[in-house]
Amino acid sequence: MSAYGPPGGAGPVVYDPMTLPVDDNVNKYTFCVELKSGQWFLQKGKMIAYYGAIEFNGIGHGRLDRLVRTSFHSPLHAIDWVVADGSGKMLLADRAFDVNSYDLDNGNLTIRSGNLLAFQPSLTLKQSIVPGFLTLIGTGKFVAASNGPVVFMEPPIRVDPQALVGWADCPSPCHHYDHGYMTGVMGGLRAMTGLGGASGEEHQFEFVGAGTVLLQSTETLMAEQATGAVPSEPGVPGGGVPGGHGQPPGAPRLPGQLGDLQRRFGL
Amino acid sequence: MFRLQGSKVLAVDMTGDAVKAKNGSMVAYDGQMAFKKLSGGGEGLRGMVTRRLTGEQMTVMEVRGQGTCWFADRASEINLVNLQGDKLYVESSNLLATDAGLRTGTTFTGLRGASQGNGLFTTTVEGHGQAAIMSDGPAVVLRVSPQYPLIVDPGAYIAHQGDVRQSFQSGVTFRTFFGEGGGEAFQIRFEGDGLVYVQPSERNTIAGDV
Numbered sequence: 504m505s506a507y508g509p510p511g512g513a514g515p516v517v518y519d520p521m522t523l524p525v526d527d528n529v530n531k532y533t534f535c536v537e538l539k540s541g542q543w544f545l546q547k548g549k550m551i552a553y554y555g556a557i558e559f560n561g562i563g564h565g566r567l568d569r570l571v572r573t574s575f576h577s578p579l580h581a582i583d584w585v586v587a588d589g590s591g592k593m594l595l596a597d598r599a600f601d602v603n604s605y606d607l608d609n610g611n612l613t614i615r616s617g618n619l620l621a622f623q624p625s626l627t628l629k630q631s632i633v634p635g636f637l638t639l640i641g642t643g644k645f646v647a648a649s650n651g652p653v654v655f656m657e658p659p660i661r662v663d664p665q666a667l668v669g670w671a672d673c674p675s676p677c678h679h680y681d682h683g684y685m686t687g688v689m690g691g692l693r694a695m696t697g698l699g700g701a702s703g704e705e706h707q708f709e710f711v712g713a714g715t716v717l718l719q720s721t722e723t724l725m726a727e728q729a730t731g732a733v734p735s736e737p738g739v740p741g742g743g744v745p746g747g748h749g750q751p752p753g754a755p756r757l758p759g760q761l762g763d764l765q766r767r768f769g770l
Numbered sequence: 771m772f773r774l775q776g777s778k779v780l781a782v783d784m785t786g787d788a789v790k791a792k793n794g795s796m797v798a799y800d801g802q803m804a805f806k807k808l809s810g811g812g813e814g815l816r817g818m819v820t821r822r823l824t825g826e827q828m829t830v831m832e833v834r835g836q837g838t839c840w841f842a843d844r845a846s847e848i849n850l851v852n853l854q855g856d857k858l859y860v861e862s863s864n865l866l867a868t869d870a871g872l873r874t875g876t877t878f879t880g881l882r883g884a885s886q887g888n889g890l891f892t893t894t895v896e897g898h899g900q901a902a903i904m905s906d907g908p909a910v911v912l913r914v915s916p917q918y919p920l921i922v923d924p925g926a927y928i929a930h931q932g933d934v935r936q937s938f939q940s941g942v943t944f945r946t947f948f949g950e951g952g953g954e955a956f957q958i959r960f961e962g963d964g965l966v967y968v969q970p971s972e973r974n975t976i977a978g979d980v
Contacts, residue, residue, distance in 0.1 A: 517913050517965060518911060518912050518913065519912070519913035520918050530908055532971075533910050548925075550923055551910075551923050551968050551969075551972065552923065552926065553921050554918050594912075596926065596969075596970030596971060596972075597971075598971045598972070599906045599907030602970075
C-alpha cells in the first residue's frame, strides 16, 4: 500500500486503475471508460485524465478512415469529435454537469448535440433531420451530460423546449402552441415579448407514439455545440432555400426568430 | 479538526488552536473566534515578496479560538486532504484552509502551469495536518504508482501530493494547425508515488482550443 492514503479509511476514496469502475460512473459527474485496444468517439476536451496508453486523434486522421466511414455520418460535427484509441482507463466529465451512460439495444435515440459526450463505435452517429440534434443508431453504450439528473417520460407528453434532452424510439416532436398564444396580434406579441403577462409556457414540444422522452431537471440549456448548416437543397429542413418553408416541424425555434408567426401577423 | 458538512461547507472544530483560511471565506461560527489577516499568506516578508513576484498571491486570514467555524467559497465542492509529512501542490485559488501548523510556500511548475493558464508557479503545503481544497464538482482522487503513471488534462488538474514527478506532454502535430487536432493537445504526465486530484470540469485554457 502506498503511504498516501487517508488514515483509518476515512476521507476521500482513492482510485487506481484496479478500483476504477469499468464503463460506469465514478461519481455523478465523472464517467470511466475502459479501453482494451478499442476505440471510443468523444467530444473534444471532455477527457480529464487517463491511465494507460491512449491516443487522441481528430476525426480527419487518415488511419481512422474506415471507422469513421462506418460509425460517423455527421461531417458537420467532425471538428468537435475525436477518437480515443488504445488501452487503459479514461475519465470523462463535462463542466461538472451530471453524466450518465445509456445502453442502446438495436435502437435509436436522438439527442441535443451539446449533451452527447461519448459513444462506442458500435453505434452509428447521424445528424438528425431536426437541426441541433444528433441521432445514434445501433447497439452499444453512450455517455450523455445533462444539467441536473435526467428524467424519463413516456409519450403522449408535451415538454418545455429548454428541458428536452432527447428522445428514443418515438417520432420527432412537433410544436404545440397554447390557444391564447395564437389569438390576435396582441396575444402573439405578448407571448413573443413576454410583455403584459405571458406565462412563458405557451410553447411546448409535443410527443406522440411509443417511446421514451429524456428531460433534464432544469430549463437552463447546456451550451450548444455548433452544428453547422445542412446542404442547401430543396426539401431539406433548415436547408435555407429561399422561398421554401424553412422551419421544419420540430425545429427548436431560436429566440428572436419569429418564423411563420412573423408571416402570420404580417410583421 | 476538519470535517465536511455537506460537500460545500467545511466545519472546523477548534480548542484554542488556529487555522489559516482564505480571506473572507468564513460563513458562520459559534464560540469565541478571532480573525486576523495575514499579509503575504503568513509566510513573512520573504514569502510576501515571492508571492507578489510569482503571481501566486493569496489573501489569508488566521482564525483562532474556541468552538466551531464554518467556511465556504462560492458553493465550490470542498475536498479534505491529510498530510503526513508530505507535500501538497495546489493552485492558490483552489486552497480554502489549512491547519496553522502546515507550512505554505510557492514553487516553480514550469510549462505545466503555463498550460493551465495559472502562471508558472504554484502553492505548496507541507507538514502534518489537514488541508481543504476546492474544486468545480467533487474531485476524483487518483493514485499514481510506479507501474501506473497517470495523464491528466491541464484544465481538470487541481492538486497533487506525494513523491510525484510531472512532465508535460504535447500532442501538437501538423494536424492541429488544420483544425484536426485531437482536442487534447497538452497533457500532464504524473509518475512516481502519490495522489492526483482532478475535477469533473475543465478550466478555460489555451489547450482547450486546440
